[in-house]
Ligand SMILES: NC(=O)C1=CN([C@@H]2O[C@H](COP(=O)(O)OP(=O)(O)OC[C@H]3O[C@@H](n4cnc5c(N)ncnc54)[C@H](OP(=O)(O)O)[C@@H]3O)[C@@H](O)[C@H]2O)C=CC1
């Protein structure tokens with residue numbers, strides 16, 4: 001059997017088209033243009049690429065992109081002062097502080113300054129709490145995008161065994177909450193989990209968000225399972241194949257050994273072209289949602 005490849009780019013395109021239509025309607029009916037502010041501290045090259053791509057996608061959807069690039073030496077107080085200024089700026093509907101932040105800055109302290117109604121990453125205590133309680137929340141983009149991709153191949157997740165590898169605040173934990181809300185039986189595995197391979201083999205839905213290149217092998221996967229590969233790992237690519245994504249001497253791989261997994265799984269997301277594009281699409285969706293809700297629409 002060869003797995004169905006889930007086309008994240010195509011699904012993301014349809015989400016972005018919907019957002020663009022919503023943005024156009026908001027401007028026509030209410031004269032409002034949503035604005036997304038992205039804060040980047042330091043010069044991490046990968047983060048610079050993401051931030052640039054987010055800016056392009058934001059403008060393509062018809063929204064305003066406000067980019068704040070701060071030096072790596074910027075103090076925590078300065079970052080917090082900026083976040084407070086963005087909270088008070090009526091032109092700003094969404095605020096995203098790119099992670100990771102430099103070591104001298106406490107990410108929690110910064111994130112908890114973000115107005116929960118502008119928290120398009122869904123990282124504040126208020127939104128994380130609302131998600132766990134099943135209330136209306138701004139939901140983290142990568143988990144939200146992962147669920148949309150699962151739904152393209154599985155109409156009803158009710159009763160399915162879902163395993164999430166990873167328990168970060170950005171990905172693993174909120175994804176487990178969303179799968180639970182879809183009535184899955186959810187297991188969260190992490191670096192202390194014993195017998196992680198055996199745990200994975202029980203999964204009808206296996207989501208990997210670990211950050212270790214190709215850690216999930218073919219024999220970790222239950223035949224026919226839906227595999228969502230969230231990992232984005234840049235590895236050396238000395239061979240420089242025809243892969244157009246290969247830049248310089250590196251290439252992107254996920255947390256799943258794709259070639260082995262596709263022989264076993266029922267459906268699988270590729271890297272690149274899987275969850276990554278959905279993260280950006282859902283960020284735009286959250287920004288539109290935040291803009292509407294903030295005005296009571
Ligand atoms: N596609 C996208 O849009 C996005 C992709 N990512 C990618 O997803 C991956 C995960 O990101 P993020 O959640 O932020 O990463 P973190 O580093 O914050 O979390 C990694 C998690 O994996 C767990 N872990 C580490 N080693 C193992 C192991 N051997 N077996 C099982 N679990 C393990 C850790 O466990 P413990 O808690 O015990 O340390 C931790 O919970 C990265 O590759 C990142 O680049 C991230 C965001 C968006």
Ligand SMILES: Nc1nc(=O)c2c([nH]1)NC[C@@H]1CN(c3ccc(C(=O)N[C@@H](CCC(=O)O)C(=O)O)cc3)C=[N+]21
Nearest residue numbers: 050097098099100121232272273274275276277279280
């Ligand atoms: N506050 C915060 N929120 C985030 O959501 C956040 C963050 N910080 N820090 C870093 C991670 C990572 N992340 C990605 C977004 C898009 C792609 C993406 O579009 N990937 C393309 C490939 C891009 C490439 O070629 O490099 C793909 O998978 O097809 C990947 C990763 C968001 N993150």
